Amino acid sequence: MSNNPAILFANDAFYLAVAKRDNAAMAEVWAIDTEVSCLHPGWPPIIGRDDVLESWRRILGNEQQPPIEVFGASARIVGGCAVVLCYETVSQNFLIATNLFVRENGLWRMILHQSGVTSPPEEFPETETLETVQ
Amino acid sequence: MSNNPAILFANDAFYLAVAKRDNAAMAEVWAIDTEVSCLHPGWPPIIGRDDVLESWRRILGNEQQPPIEVFGASARIVGGCAVVLCYETVSQNFLIATNLFVRENGLWRMILHQSGVTSPPEEFPETETLETVQ
Numbered sequence: 379m380s381n382n383p384a385i386l387f388a389n390d391a392f393y394l395a396v397a398k399r400d401n402a403a404m405a406e407v408w409a410i411d412t413e414v415s416c417l418h419p420g421w422p423p424i425i426g427r428d429d430v431l432e433s434w435r436r437i438l439g440n441e442q443q444p445p446i447e448v449f450g451a452s453a454r455i456v457g458g459c460a461v462v463l464c465y466e467t468v469s470q471n472f473l474i475a476t477n478l479f480v481r482e483n484g485l486w487r488m489i490l491h492q493s494g495v496t497s498p499p500e501e502f503p504e505t506e507t508l509e510t511v512q
Numbered sequence: 513m514s515n516n517p518a519i520l521f522a523n524d525a526f527y528l529a530v531a532k533r534d535n536a537a538m539a540e541v542w543a544i545d546t547e548v549s550c551l552h553p554g555w556p557p558i559i560g561r562d563d564v565l566e567s568w569r570r571i572l573g574n575e576q577q578p579p580i581e582v583f584g585a586s587a588r589i590v591g592g593c594a595v596v597l598c599y600e601t602v603s604q605n606f607l608i609a610t611n612l613f614v615r616e617n618g619l620w621r622m623i624l625h626q627s628g629v630t631s632p633p634e635e636f637p638e639t640e641t642l643e644t645v646q
Contacts, residue, residue: 422631458591474557476626492610494628497556
């Protein structure tokens with residue numbers, strides 16, 4: 379997979395917004411002119427910018443929500459979309475995420491996020507090299 | 513969401529290949545010229561056409577594998593990609609899937625499949641109207 383820095387930057391911005399519980403930054407992450415979808419594990423699918431951002435306000439406003447860490451991101455451009463796959467760790471559980479982005483006004487903005495349970499990767503980075511977003 | 517018939521046809525072809533345990537049809541579903549990824553729930557991420565098709569050979573060759581039914585598909589085109597969201601039912605469990613397609617030689621072919629646990633939809637179609645693929 380190619381790893382376009384601008385796309386990985388957009389992907390990092392998403393997890394940074396999560397880590398900082400920053401709703402304004404989260405609103406910047408998501409597309410404005412393109413319909414967006416968010417598939418949180420175990421939740422009903424959430425369609426539309428307003429509902430997606432509201433779901434994140436609930437998550438980020440929940441003091442019991444454990445940190446979400448990201449590592450192992452790979453990005454590629456297919457058609458006009460950017461596809462990022464990355465691991466997430468939440469309370470020592472491993473998730474794999476698909477994050478889709480499109481360009482809007484020169485910026486890569488997220489149009490879809492799905493994360494779901496995966497098995498621990500064979501090559502799990504040492505803790506000190508984790509790309510932590512706490 | 514718009515629902516492009518050609519994309520929904522490609523999505524149906526995927527689930528039909530699953531239902532019929534048809535590895536040749538499954539090979540037709542997936543892209544040839546574009547790197548593909550498949551994220552089965554709980555499995556490690558599978559990257560690359562050969563490994564993705566091998567994973568499906570294992571699943572479709574497993575006589576204990578329960579049927580996978582699909583319903584509620586919605587499709588839209590973003591840039592050069594088609595994004596399909598649909599529900600799956602497996603042994604009365606509800607999954608939500610993201611299926612991505614690109615056009616190769618005039619056909620929409622799958623480049624990514626991720627399915628993961630979701631909650632039962634509020635509007636669950638009656639059994640007789642389910643778009644069953646068994």
